[in-house]
Amino acid sequence: MRIGIMSFAHLHAEAYIENLRAIPEVEMIGIADEDVDRGRLYAEQFDAHLFPDYAAMLATKPDAVLVCSENTRHRPLVEMAAAAGVHVLCEKPLATTAEDASAMIAACEKAGVMLMTAFPMRFSAPLQQLKAQINQGNLGKIYCLNTVNQGQIPLDYRPWFVDPELSGGGALIDHIVHLADVMRWSFGCEVTSVYAQANQIMYPEEVSTNAAGLSIVYAEEVAVETAGLAMLTFENGVFATIDCSWTKPLNYPTWGGLSLEMISERGLTIVDAFKQNLNVFTENPIGHSWAYWGSDANQAMIEEFVAAIKENREPAVTARDGQIGLDITLAAYESVRTGQPVSL
């Protein structure tokens, strides 16, 4: 199975390229990127073939592509792939507007190709264990959850994350979808209302940063919210908060994390999807980091994408899941604007 990567704008592409290569039946055919410098940089870093443009990649008739462009640029690439009859795994959030999400889904349906949303947390072993416990009824009735998906500001990796023209927003659009999807999937029911608050007290204006591996120093105007708290209510009466803030400082031992605490009839359940780490302390350079040794959720997600194509079936995460995640995020933005809970 031949699979390529369209755009390296999203940092997750750096993981996915290795995930693809780890699957024996997959041939990672290379990458294409409209940002010529970025394409060259990552083609070199990962020793991958660089196509001159997206059309050239699609002309080789791959079986599938991963779309990892900036959030607002998912739609043109997905439509291009669909028109070429190529299956797509699209980075989250699926899109930044409801219109784009519908158009992408329609284009893939019309072309008869798969459109899967990249929600790797469904493949996190600790979260899978939680879902199994819920499904087996071991936790009793679920009452509420306090969930956290904080991270470092993604500036250090890709400055477009703080440019609303390319990202569609800040912390809310970057991080709400993961936990919203994890909960929908775990409970098997939908969100009925969203309340959210946000601010930009951290990184109030311009921030200078070194993009990873590049000698370019970005002086980027941060024009998006850098912190947010949301409260979701589900059909089954469960309520849950999501902290989606970019609160982890740049010297935090890792990029951030995803965790939750759940209150149910049986008591308290704590899940930290990224707790399986070694503590690593070094003197030169002086530092402390966490080295993750848990199971690789990204790998399992990419394997599911490949398996669904091979078995000609619906993937475990659909485009519809991505669309619903976006709807929840857009409701959160509306709530921030109006100060009121928004019904879905």
Next chain:
Amino acid sequence: MMDKQLRIGLIGTGAMGQTHAHAWDQTAANLCGIVSRSEETAQTLARQYDATVYESLDSMLPHIDVLDICTPTDLHHEMALAAAAAGVHVVCEKPLARTAKHAQEMIDVCDAAGVKLLVAQVVRFFPEYALAQKKIASGDIGDVAVIRLKRGSSQPVGENKWFLDQEKSGGMILDLMIHDFDFARWLGGEVETVFAKSVRQENPEAEVDHALAILTHKNGVISHIEGSWAYPPPLFRTQIEVAGSNGFIQHDSDKTAATAMYFHESKTVEAPSVPLPSSPLHEDPYTTQIKAFYQHLQHDEPLRVSAADGLAALKIGLAALQSARTGLPVNIREMESVS
């Protein structure tokens, strides 16, 4: 010149009354009077601290300089007013009162009577909280952006289960979360809007309570406050996480448990009547608080918490209760009923 020894009268001898009695004993004040509905506890404490048991508040007031109120919340108001009328200073357990109207009246009446009104928002005296506040106030993490506070334990019982009686205590949101409402306000300034949901409201049949609240402060800071009376005993957890424009401060009681003991015998763990947080320290924070109260009452030293702070925290709690009930955010200044 020696100051006259300060005479303390204690009313209410439940878990907090006993804790305060022990704390007063470590000051130069004289815990000399006790009033309690429980004759037995009153006598035990009286023997322990060489104090007199009085039959009523009225009969004790002529013999004391300070009344320490450790009774159920809904009783604070009338007792504080009686003390003020007798020219006696008041130390009052949190929440200051069950309603904002009562709390305001307590402040006004004590003020008019020229007596002090001190509120026991004890969390401000816990060393991890005090240190976090000090570091944040000195600018270590820059401008505060996001505050996350957690406090959870099993359900307290208390005399006649008064903690579970919404009318008497205001339930978990008013009795427990008020600590963190106060602390969030100490760090992030005045609170404007409160949005909250609680298990008690959403699942009245559940025999526990747990609530999540999102506060928006005047200056744009956002706070996430979690409170629980849903943990299995003897679990008691607290967490602080504050992110600012220049860094991040974190406290997690799970990770600062300085001692841990795992025993072979499988003894059934009995829930404490009123669970209290504890960490091995040379001086427990309740004593630190009472000593600060003593210094303020006897030597007029500045105090880190005022009755106005107690009222402000109460209003946040009442707004959270209203939001949980209505499903809507509540602007504190426009709150439907502060009475």
